Each structure stands twice: as structure tokens, then as C-alpha cells.
Amino acid sequence: MRTGGSIRILEHHLLRYRRTWRGSAITTFVSPLFFLGSIGIGLGSFVDAGGSALAGVGYLAFLAPGLLASSAMQTAAFESTYPVMGGLRWDRTYQAAVATPLLPRHIAIGNLAFVAVRLVIAASVFSAIAVALGATDPLRGALMVPAAVLTGLAFAAPIQAFSATQRGDAGFTILFRFVITPLALFSGTFFPIAELPAILQLVAWLTPLAHGVALTRAIALGTPDPAMALHLAVLLAYLVVGAVAAAALFRRRLIA
Amino acid sequence: MISLAGGSRPGDGYHPQVTTADPLVLARDLSKRFGSFTAVDGISFSVAPGEAFGFLGPNGAGKSSTMRMIGCVSPPTGGELRVLGMDPARDGARIRALLGVVPQQDSLDMELTVRENLILYGRYFDLSYRESRARADELLDFVQLADRAGDEVEPLSGGMKRRLTIARGLVNRPRLLLLDEPTTGLDPQARHLLWDRLYRLKQDGVSLVLTTHYMDEAEQLCDRLVVMDKARIVAEGSPRALIAEHATREVLEVRFAPDARPAEDDPRLAGVAERIEVLPDRTLLYTQDGEAAAVTLHDRGLRPVATLVRRSSLEDVFLRLTGRTLVD
Ligand SMILES: Nc1ncnc2c1ncn2[C@@H]1O[C@H](COP(=O)(O)OP(=O)(O)O)[C@@H](O)[C@H]1O
Ligand SMILES: [Mg+2]
Numbered sequence: 314m315r316t317g318g319s320i321r322i323l324e325h326h327l328l329r330y331r332r333t334w335r336g337s338a339i340t341t342f343v344s345p346l347f348f349l350g351s352i353g354i355g356l357g358s359f360v361d362a363g364g365s366a367l368a369g370v371g372y373l374a375f376l377a378p379g380l381l382a383s384s385a386m387q388t389a390a391f392e393s394t395y396p397v398m399g400g401l402r403w404d405r406t407y408q409a410a411v412a413t414p415l416l417p418r419h420i421a422i423g424n425l426a427f428v429a430v431r432l433v434i435a436a437s438v439f440s441a442i443a444v445a446l447g448a449t450d451p452l453r454g455a456l457m458v459p460a461a462v463l464t465g466l467a468f469a470a471p472i473q474a475f476s477a478t479q480r481g482d483a484g485f486t487i488l489f490r491f492v493i494t495p496l497a498l499f500s501g502t503f504f505p506i507a508e509l510p511a512i513l514q515l516v517a518w519l520t521p522l523a524h525g526v527a528l529t530r531a532i533a534l535g536t537p538d539p540a541m542a543l544h545l546a547v548l549l550a551y552l553v554v555g556a557v558a559a560a561a562l563f564r565r566r567l568i569a
Numbered sequence: 570m571i572s573l574a575g576g577s578r579p580g581d582g583y584h585p586q587v588t589t590a591d592p593l594v595l596a597r598d599l600s601k602r603f604g605s606f607t608a609v610d611g612i613s614f615s616v617a618p619g620e621a622f623g624f625l626g627p628n629g630a631g632k633s634s635t636m637r638m639i640g641c642v643s644p645p646t647g648g649e650l651r652v653l654g655m656d657p658a659r660d661g662a663r664i665r666a667l668l669g670v671v672p673q674q675d676s677l678d679m680e681l682t683v684r685e686n687l688i689l690y691g692r693y694f695d696l697s698y699r700e701s702r703a704r705a706d707e708l709l710d711f712v713q714l715a716d717r718a719g720d721e722v723e724p725l726s727g728g729m730k731r732r733l734t735i736a737r738g739l740v741n742r743p744r745l746l747l748l749d750e751p752t753t754g755l756d757p758q759a760r761h762l763l764w765d766r767l768y769r770l771k772q773d774g775v776s777l778v779l780t781t782h783y784m785d786e787a788e789q790l791c792d793r794l795v796v797m798d799k800a801r802i803v804a805e806g807s808p809r810a811l812i813a814e815h816a817t818r819e820v821l822e823v824r825f826a827p828d829a830r831p832a833e834d835d836p837r838l839a840g841v842a843e844r845i846e847v848l849p850d851r852t853l854l855y856t857q858d859g860e861a862a863a864v865t866l867h868d869r870g871l872r873p874v875a876t877l878v879r880r881s882s883l884e885d886v887f888l889r890l891t892g893r894t895l896v897d
Contacts, residue, residue: 317695325689329680405676412644412670414662424711568642569603
């Protein structure tokens with residue numbers, strides 16, 4: 314039961330997902346196409362015609378990995394907010410789980426495992442579309458997937474912890490409006506972070522998304538980034554610290 | 570006939586650490602504090618195998634806090650607790666593996682079907698899918714929900730959700746089932762159906778620990794109970810013994826017109842009954858002979874607008890011990 318507990322929670326998610334995947338399928342398949350098409354190709358043709366110097370590649374190639382990392386963040390954030398509130402408060406399924414041999418940390422880890430599954434699916438679809446549009450080659454496209462999944466998990470873990478501190482979903486609106494959306498816009502997704510004022514550059518590099526975008530992009534473009542190990546370390550740190558905090562906060566909420 | 574629980578089931582790998590003589594639950598001076606607030610204040614009780622044991626008390630008495638400690642999801646802050654012979658602080662997961670729990674608030678997964686809820690819960694107890702499915706179907710029959718197996722949970726009635734929660738609590742074939750207010754909020758028909766299932770479980774050898782603020786539920790289901798009020802146990806015994814000890818055989822309930830209601834010390838009430846309780850809406854006279862007391866009142870010129878003679882109940886015991894009614 315020590316290791317099996319998280320797997321039980323993952324199974325639970327997968328069973329639910331089997332019933333609900335259709336709802337997210339449209340977003341998973343269509344939104345990468347829309348974004349890569351309209352911004353990557355449409356807007357990109359203007360950018361490229363203007364003779365920009367985006368690491369010396371076309372805008373579509375620049376944008377695709379950034380958008381991938383950024384949408385991984387958004388999927389992970391969503392999966393780590395409302396469903397957690399549901400488990401803790403609305404359906405109280407977490408209470409049901411801890412009445413069995415399962416422990417709060419199994420819930421936290423099992424949730425992360427499911428987010429990882431969701432991200433692998435979404436990132437693979439995105440990557441395939443990006444490759445089909447010529448944004449990168451198939452091998453690099455495949456290698457982007459784990460980078461994007463790690464980026465998502467670096468958000469999922471601390472956001473789960475945050476969700477465990479909330480009494481209602483009002484905080485989630487604030488989270489999405491004032492953290493997730495600004496990060497998606499200013500973490501190097503659409504333009505290099507170097508274009509930002511120095512102070513905002515610093516802020517951006519303190520959050521996981523900038524590192525996730527940089528890592529995914531370095532993989533996609535094949536440009537060796539000397540800071541790759543740092544990106545990886547920051548993402549892993551967010552994941553590990555976030556997971557420990559989430560497990561502790563779940564425990565505080567469920568075992569009282 | 571299905572064997573749901575209890576007794577020996579060869580091959581199920583279930584070897585409880587207690588002999589039948591040991592109590593399933595043993596609490597000594599058990600306390601639960603939340604910060605400076607004391608929800609359970611030094612209570613002692615024990616539950617014997619095969620018994621249906623109840624906590625009767627009003628809202629806020631500390632029943633759920635006690636049940637959560639027994640269920641090993643809430644560490645005691647004082648005293649001693651043994652469940653199935655083990656220490657919840659050390660063996661929580663092992664104890665929970667052997668318990669069935671029906672929490673006060675339903676905690677079903679609304680996005681899954683009735684049957685899926687059971688199968689998944691079986692998985693939480695490490696049952697194989699095959700075993701989990703078999704038990705799910707068996708239990709759906711038992712709680713009479715087989716025809717709703719493939720339906721979602723959300724549209725089920727309150728009574729059906731409760732029955733599903735009970736089925737879920739039985740998926741690991743526990744010897745001891747904890748039920749926190751199993752029928753609160755249900756209509757009478759749903760309650761009787763549920764009580765009937767709980768009788769069946771008892772017959773099959775499952776021990777029950779339940780909480781309720783319904784005195785009729787306590788009288789119907791419990792072999793033995795404790796009356797809880799304000800975090801403490803105020804009385805203990807079988808329903809019958811408690812009534813015999815703390816109440817008279819009969820109660821005369823009378824209602825007066827608001828302007829004609831006599832006070833407790835009204836001379837016309839003196840000596841009519843062994844004890845008199847004046848409640849906001851009615852007056853209770855505790856006596857061995859209700860009819861005779863009614864006649865006496867009439868002889869003394871009192872004219873209640875309504876008169877009822879009934880047997881004493883646990884409600885009267887509670888009123889006697891605490892000065893308040895159970896459900897307000
Ligand atoms: N987690 C908690 N934190 C603070 N107070 C609590 C908590 N749980 C219960 N209480 C308080 O403890 C008291 C007893 O609650 P409870 O055990 O739920 O009573 P009952 O089940 O008999 O209605 C109540 O006043 C309740 O507000
Ligand atoms: Mg309660």
C-alpha cells in the first residue's frame with residue numbers, strides 16, 4: 314500500500330477521465346492548431362518579413378515550444394484547482410479516500426501522476442501538430458514533450474498546495490487572472506524575455522514558466538542553452554517543494 | 570443469501586488481532602481539542618463484538634469528532650484509544666483497512682456511476698478489479714440499487730445515496746461499521762429501508778457503531794448506547810435500562826392555550842406527577858399512570874387544548890439529563 318496508494322488515486326482519475334475526456338478533447342486538438350495557425354503562421358509572416366532576430370529562426374519555430382510550455386502550465390493549473398476543491402469540499406472524495414488505508418500524500422502524488430498523463434496526451438498532440446506545420450523536426454518535437462510535462466508539473470504541485478488552503482473557488486479566479494495569464498504573456502512565450510524591462514525579467518526568471526519555455530525552446534531549436542541545467546533544476550525544485558507542501562496541506566485539511 | 574461480513578471467511582486473508590472477548594473499540598478519557606475548543610471531553614466507553622453501539626446526542630455534542638477518532642482520521646488529543654486492539658496513532662492505515670465508514674456527509678464521486686463508485690473503493694482497499702466488481706454487484710443487490718448500477722450518482726435520492734455509501738463502507742467486508750447519522754434528513758420510508766439493511770448486517774455479525782440525534786433510531790438499532798451532551802457522556806446503558814433509570818413508565822403531554830398555561834410551580838400541578846417539564850410548546854408530566862394524571866388535572870380545573878399519553882422514550886431521558894430536547 315505504500316507505493317500502491319498513489320496508483321489507486323491515478324486509477325480513480327483515469328476512470329473519471331474515461332467519462333469526461335471528450336469535454337477537453339476539443340481544447341486539446343483544436344486550440345494548438347488555432348494558435349499555431351493564427352499567431353505562428355499568420356502573425357509570424359509579418360514578424361519574419363520585418364527581419365527580426367529571434368534566435369535566427371522563423372516566428373513559428375520560435376513560438377511553438379513557448380506555446381507548448383505555456384499551455385502545459387494552463388492545463389496543469391486547471392487540473393490542480395477546481396478538481397482539488399471538488400475532492401476536498403464539493404464531493405469530499407478525498408475524505409472518502411483517507412478513510413481507507415490511503416494517506417493524504419497518496420492523493421497529492423496520485424493527482425500529479427494524473428496531471429502528468431493529461432500533459433503527455435496534450436503535449437504529444439500539440440507537438441505532432443507543430444511538427445506537421447513545420448515548426449520543428451519529429452525527433453525534437455518528441456523531445457519537447459517531457460520538457461513541457463515537467464513545466465506543467467512545476468505548476469501543478471504548488472498550485473495543488475495553494476488550492477488546499479482555499480475555502481472556495483474565488484481564489485482561483487485571482488490565480489488565473491493575476492498569475493497564470495500574465496505568466497503566459499510575459500515568460501518568453503510570444504517574444505524573448507530580454508525585451509522586458511530588467512525588473513520584469515527578474516520576476517519572470519523567478520517563476521517556472523520562463524524556465525519551462527527556455528528549456529522547451531532550446532530542445533525544439535537545438536540551440537544549446539548553457540542554462541539548461543538551471544532550468545531543469547528550477548522546475549524540479551518547484552515540483553518537489555510543491556508536492557511536499559501539497560501533501561502536508563492535504564493532511565492538515567483531511568486529518569484533523 | 571450473501572455473507573457480507575463477520576465470521577470467518579476462508580481465504581480472505583483477514584486475521585483480526587483480537588479474540589472475541591476483546592472490545593472492538595476501547596476509549597479511556599478520550600479527548601479532542603481544536604485549539605482551545607474542546608469537542609470531546611474525556612469520554613470512556615467500549616464496544617463489544619457483535620454489538621450495535623450508539624452515540625445519542627444533539628448537534629455539536631461531539632459525536633462526529635468521536636467517530637472520526639475511531640475511524641483513524643483524527644488523532645486524539647488526550648486519553649487512550651484502541652480500535653480492533655490496535656493504536657490508531659501507530660496502526661491507522663491497518664485499522665482503516667478493516668473498518669467500514671459511513672461519514673455524516675456523503676462523499677461519493679458524482680462523476681462516476683453507482684457501480685464505479687464501489688469498484689474504485691474496492692481498489693482503495695487493494696482488491697483486484699475482478700474481486701472489486703464481484704463485491705460491487707453483490708453489495709448493489711444488498712442495498713437494492715442493482716437497477717441503478719450504471720446510473721450517475723448525482724440524481725439519486727438522499728436515501729439511495731446513503732445506501733450506496735453504506736454499500737461502499739462494506740466493500741472491504743469490515744467486522745465493524747461506523748455510521749455517522751445514517752438517516753439524518755431522510756424521509757420515514759427511506760429510514761425504515763435503511764434500518765432494515767442495518768438489522769441484516771447485524772444478523773450477519775457486523776458490529777455497528779452509530780451516531781444519531783433521533784431517539785427512535787437509537788431505540789430501534791442500538792443494543793447499548795451512550796448519551797452525549799456538550800462533549801461529555803452523561804449516561805450509558807441499553808435504551809430500555811436508560812428509560813427505566815431516568816424516566817417514568819408513561820408521560821402525559823399536555824398543551825395549553827398560551828394565556829392559560831400554568832407555570833412549573835403552579836399549585837394545581839403540585840403532586841400530579843413525579844416530575845414536570847415545562848417546554849415552550851407543551852408541558853410534560855412524568856408519571857406511572859398518564860390517564861390518572863390527566864383526570865387529576867381536569868379535576869383541578871386545568872383545561873389543556875390537547876392531551877397525549879405515551880410511553881417514555883430516550884428523548885425524555887435526554888431531557889431529564891440535560892434539561893434540553895434532542896432536536897431543536
Ligand atoms: N475541525 C474542527 N475544528 C474546529 N471545531 C470543530 C471541528 N470539528 C468539529 N468542531 C466543533 O466541535 C463540536 C462538536 O462537533 P461534532 O463532533 O461535529 O458534533 P456532532 O457530530 O455531535 O454534531 C462542534 O462545536 C464543532 O463546531
Ligand atoms: Mg455530527
